[in-house]
Amino acid sequence: xxxxxxxINEFHYTNELFGNFDENIKFIEGRFNVNIVSRQGExxxxxxxxxxxxxxxxxLKFMKxxxxxxxxxxxxxxxxxELFEKGNENKIDELVEDVVCITSxxxxxxxxxxxxKKYTEAIKENDVVFGIGPAGTGKxxxxxxxxxxxxxxxEVNKIILTRPAVExxxxxxxxxxxxxxxxxxYLRPLYDALYDILGGDTFLKxxxxxxxxxxxxxxxxxxxxxxxxxxxxxxxxxxxxQMKMFLTRLGFGSKAVVTGDITQIDLPRGKxxxxxxxxxxxxxxxxxxxxxxxEADVVRHALVQRIIRAYEKYENTKxxx
Numbered sequence: 001x002x003x004x005x006x007x008i009n010e011f012h013y014t015n016e017l018f019g020n021f022d023e024n025i026k027f028i029e030g031r032f033n034v035n036i037v038s039r040q041g042e043x044x045x046x047x048x049x050x051x052x053x054x055x056x057x058x059x060l061k062f063m064k065x066x067x068x069x070x071x072x073x074x075x076x077x078x079x080x081x082e083l084f085e086k087g088n089e090n091k092i093d094e095l096v097e098d099v100v101c102i103t104s105x106x107x108x109x110x111x112x113x114x115x116x117k118k119y120t121e122a123i124k125e126n127d128v129v130f131g132i133g134p135a136g137t138g139k140x141x142x143x144x145x146x147x148x149x150x151x152x153x154x155e156v157n158k159i160i161l162t163r164p165a166v167e168x169x170x171x172x173x174x175x176x177x178x179x180x181x182x183x184x185x186y187l188r189p190l191y192d193a194l195y196d197i198l199g200g201d202t203f204l205k206x207x208x209x210x211x212x213x214x215x216x217x218x219x220x221x222x223x224x225x226x227x228x229x230x231x232x233x234x235x236x237x238x239x240x241x242q243m244k245m246f247l248t249r250l251g252f253g254s255k256a257v258v259t260g261d262i263t264q265i266d267l268p269r270g271k272x273x274x275x276x277x278x279x280x281x282x283x284x285x286x287x288x289x290x291x292x293x294x295e296a297d298v299v300r301h302a303l304v305q306r307i308i309r310a311y312e313k314y315e316n317t318k319x320x321x
Contacts, residue, residue, distance in 0.1 A: 004052045006059060009041040013066040058084055068096055075299050101145035104199030109145040115297040122289040123257055131259040133293025136304045139259040140233050144193050147229040156229045161190045163233040164217045187214050217242055226251035235260035235275045237267055243274025
């Protein structure tokens with residue numbers, strides 16, 4: 001057993017480092033089988049030599065993140081430890097420095113995982129990008145942040161956000177209101193994300209001037225979209241024909257991001273998903289990039305990762321039977 005001491009006399013974020021009721025420290029202790037105590041301006045790590053060395057590096061990295069004004073939440077703690085264990089600790093600083101966009105409230109939007117960083121880099125480098133992965137991986141939110149950044153930098157003149165209204169057809173007609181009121185519930189998640197990034201007043205101003213358009217996929221037919229940043233959300237619910245229609249709307253100076261989760265297809269039985277098909281058709285086309293996000297990229301409640309893992313295990317078991 002060895003001891004290692006870290007001086008925290010000049011460190012101003014001790015509470016954030018330890019967490020509520022020392023939950024951060026307890027998590028690290030359990031993960032590496034060490035004891036961590038705070039005494040007289042020091043953090044003392046007690047345990048086997050190799051474990052103590054690892055924990056020292058991790059705690060020093062957490063201190064550096066806190067001094068850089070990074071939040072030390074459960075996701076950040078677990079993901080940072082995973083990077084250390086895989087020998088990728090150098091990637092942590094890259095994530096801290098990579099700011100995609102700043103919201104109206106001054107919040108910095110950044111990729112939180114290596115997968116998310118590859119996704120945002122692919123959007124910068126390609127005209128058409130597919131972001132495919134489960135709920136909570138930041139597919140749509142990061143794409144919107146990239147769109148707002150491109151708009152503010154005058155790289156595009158317009159942001160267009162669209163998603164398929166799966167119920168479009170007879171059942172939609174039974175809903176009250178005009179057509180816009182009927183489809184608004186399908187578009188609400190897109191409105192909410194833009195409100196968060198731009199602020200309500202700015203979003204409404206841009207929307208009224210036609211600089212931001214939020215519309216169901218059916219509204220895209222017959223159009224050519226020039227100098228625009230276009231995002232197709234929930235693309236797993238497009239038919240093959242709808243996907244082809246959308247992709248051929250791309251005009252000069254435009255960029256398209258298509259997001260979806262192929263495990264959550266809501267199309268009627270017998271209807272094939274356009275997202276499933278397009279992966280096979282466009283996989284070798286220059287200027288098109290497919291980015292697959294997974295469980296490690298989920299940045300919601302930790303329980304979401306466990307739910308995704310359980311569903312994957314269940315689906316794999318079904319296939320083996």
